[in-house]
Amino acid sequence: MLVIRNLRTGYGNLEAVRGVTLHVEAGEVVALLGANGAGKSSLMKAIVGLLPPWGGEVRLSGRAITGEAPWHMISHGVVLVPEGRHILGDMSVAENLLVGGYHNPDRQLAIGEVFERFPILKSRARQPAGTLSGGEQQMLAIGRALAARPKLLLLDEPLLGLAPLIVRDVLRVVRDLRDHGVTVFMVEQNAMATLGVADRAYVLETGEIILEGRSEDLVRNPEVRRAYLGKGYKEVWE
Amino acid sequence: MKPRAERLGLLILAVLVVGVQALTAATGTPFYLTQLTMTAYYTLATLGLCLLMGYAGQVSLCHGAFFAIGAYASAILSTLRLGSPPAAGWRGALAKLGVLVRAQDLFVPGQEYLVFTPWLGFAVALLLAAAAALLIGYPALRLRGHYLSMATLGFGLIVYRFLLGGDFTGGADGISAVPPWRVLPGIALCSDSAHRVGNYYFAWGTTGVVLILLLNLVASRTGRALRAIHEGENAANSMGVDTAAYKLRTFVISAVLAAAAGSFLTHYTGSIGPGETQALRSVRYVALVAAGGMANLWGTLTVSALLTFLSLRGVFGTLDHAVFGAILILIVCLTPDGPLVPLRRVLAHAWRRLRRRPGQAATDPE
Numbered sequence: 001m002l003v004i005r006n007l008r009t010g011y012g013n014l015e016a017v018r019g020v021t022l023h024v025e026a027g028e029v030v031a032l033l034g035a036n037g038a039g040k041s042s043l044m045k046a047i048v049g050l051l052p053p054w055g056g057e058v059r060l061s062g063r064a065i066t067g068e069a070p071w072h073m074i075s076h077g078v079v080l081v082p083e084g085r086h087i088l089g090d091m092s093v094a095e096n097l098l099v100g101g102y103h104n105p106d107r108q109l110a111i112g113e114v115f116e117r118f119p120i121l122k123s124r125a126r127q128p129a130g131t132l133s134g135g136e137q138q139m140l141a142i143g144r145a146l147a148a149r150p151k152l153l154l155l156d157e158p159l160l161g162l163a164p165l166i167v168r169d170v171l172r173v174v175r176d177l178r179d180h181g182v183t184v185f186m187v188e189q190n191a192m193a194t195l196g197v198a199d200r201a202y203v204l205e206t207g208e209i210i211l212e213g214r215s216e217d218l219v220r221n222p223e224v225r226r227a228y229l230g231k232g233y234k235e236v237w238e
Numbered sequence: 239m240k241p242r243a244e245r246l247g248l249l250i251l252a253v254l255v256v257g258v259q260a261l262t263a264a265t266g267t268p269f270y271l272t273q274l275t276m277t278a279y280y281t282l283a284t285l286g287l288c289l290l291m292g293y294a295g296q297v298s299l300c301h302g303a304f305f306a307i308g309a310y311a312s313a314i315l316s317t318l319r320l321g322s323p324p325a326a327g328w329r330g331a332l333a334k335l336g337v338l339v340r341a342q343d344l345f346v347p348g349q350e351y352l353v354f355t356p357w358l359g360f361a362v363a364l365l366l367a368a369a370a371a372l373l374i375g376y377p378a379l380r381l382r383g384h385y386l387s388m389a390t391l392g393f394g395l396i397v398y399r400f401l402l403g404g405d406f407t408g409g410a411d412g413i414s415a416v417p418p419w420r421v422l423p424g425i426a427l428c429s430d431s432a433h434r435v436g437n438y439y440f441a442w443g444t445t446g447v448v449l450i451l452l453l454n455l456v457a458s459r460t461g462r463a464l465r466a467i468h469e470g471e472n473a474a475n476s477m478g479v480d481t482a483a484y485k486l487r488t489f490v491i492s493a494v495l496a497a498a499a500g501s502f503l504t505h506y507t508g509s510i511g512p513g514e515t516q517a518l519r520s521v522r523y524v525a526l527v528a529a530g531g532m533a534n535l536w537g538t539l540t541v542s543a544l545l546t547f548l549s550l551r552g553v554f555g556t557l558d559h560a561v562f563g564a565i566l567i568l569i570v571c572l573t574p575d576g577p578l579v580p581l582r583r584v585l586a587h588a589w590r591r592l593r594r595r596p597g598q599a600a601t602d603p604e
Contacts (some may be wrong), residue, residue, distance in 0.1 A: 070476060071480050079478075086476070088470055098459075102459065148478070
């Protein structure tokens with residue numbers, strides 16, 4: 001569904017993504033793991049056109065969409081949930097969802113489905129979004145993306161700063177979305193939690209892919225365990 | 239804001255407009271209507287800035303310049319003498335089309351000459367303002383941050399110097415003897431006291447119509463997009479809102495509204511000077527929008543109507559500009575959401591205390 005070849009981008013003189021090649025098949029959940037500053041978010045931004053690509057190409061279902069404006073990406077069915085959620089705090093939950101469905105003529109219908117999936121959002125529909133808890137805000141950020149009816153959902157650090165219980169909720173949502181035919185490409189630092197839900201994963205280091213594989217294999221890979229999971233990752237995780 | 243509350247607000251506005259006029263008629267003080275009419279036009283310009291500042295989150299420091307562009311376009315074109323009637327040749331053709339009209343010389347009775355119709359001046363005023371806004375806004379609004387403020391500050395100063403130094407702009411004296419503009423049957427925009435009531439209703443009617451249009455715009459999909467830009471440009475961008483295009487359009491709308499207000503006011507008062515472009519004038523518009531609560535068209539309308547009227551009546555005396563500067567500083571320091579928000583809280587609190595029995599008030603934990 002999504003094919004990225006040799007993509008490069010950065011800021012000013014700094015090259016943050018140095019020729020990344022990866023692919024995401026329809027119906028998959030694919031994770032991109034990496035430490036701070038590895039270039040994960042820059043890659044996401046380059047995919048949706050928030051950062052101009054320096055080179056390489058992005059193809060969606062065979063069509064080249066490299067460097068197209070973000071509003072075009074949404075009509076192609078690619079929606080990004082940005083890092084840090086970027087909730088519109090002074091606007092109500094319902095208004096946030098309406099903005100999310102900005103390009104979707106059937107936004108009312110889609111928003112109804114979002115409310116079904118996240119009943120908590122429905123009960124808070126008229127509340128300012130800034131008053132939601134961190135977990136609820138992440139649900140709203142995902143719900144807002146769903147209001148655009150994406151085929152490919154890009155999640156940038158969706159687990160950042162969430163309590164372990166909420167992390168589990170978000171992962172359940174990701175799995176459920178995949179079961180409903182939404183392809184998910186997610187960037188995370190929380191490798192262990194992410195590998196639990198992803199089918200495949202890539203590991204990014206200083207702008208380059210250094211490992212790729214099925215999640216089961218990566219969990220067992222000593223290199224990954226050392227670098228990204230921490231030695232005592234079991235204790236850290238549960 | 240909910241439609242019902244909005245309708246109620248518009249009803250109150252209409253009742254107030256009619257009530258004030260009736261009051262001045264009853265008390266024999268119709269001269270107040272002159273400042274009230276001018277207040278309406280300044281408020282019209284302020285509403286445009288409210289859309290830009292409050293909803294799109296961009297601060298313009300040359301709103302006064304757009305006002306002046308509109309005013310001068312109208313004043314120059316409607317006072318440009320193109321010979322005396324009867325018209326022949328190309329002027330005859332233009333006169334037949336209605337582009338050229340006869341105007342009366344103010345100082346020489348019976349002397350008539352040909353000028354462009356005020357409608358042409360008005361159209362040129364709007365187009366010029368839109369073109370200037372596009373020119374400044376296109377580069378400045380593609381960038382994030384305060385670039386628009388910087389660019390507009392510079393533009394405002396340039397326009398001021400230009401109007402002050404230009405030959406055809408009348409220098410420091412500006413342009414006077416701007417002819418009346420017959421906008422509607424029975425209503426001519428001019429300072430003649432016979433037309434005072436008509437002008438008052440035209441000015442407030444126009445402002446009311448613009449208010450309704452802006453309220454609808456703000457409640458629409460476009461309005462949501464604008465508020466999303468204000469709250470988080472990244473978020474708006476990633477949801478597919480073309481932020482640069484929206485900011486530019488809003489800037490153009492606000493400029494055009496300021497130019498329209500300037501054009502109306504010039505025909506009403508019959509003259510215009512470069513003072514309208516001073517940087518402090520533009521700061522005044524910013525202060526009014528901030529005092530109105532930024533993203534609050536009703537608040538801006540209320541505050542602008544009140545303060546502009548007081549200022550035009552000369553209540554602030556020589557401290558006129560200082561008062562508006564002080565208001566801006568106080569708001570930024572004390573109530574960044576505008577003074578109406580804490581005021582509402584205080585009123586709500588007082589209301590709750592009033593409804594409670596006195597004995598209860600002491601023990602209530604709230």
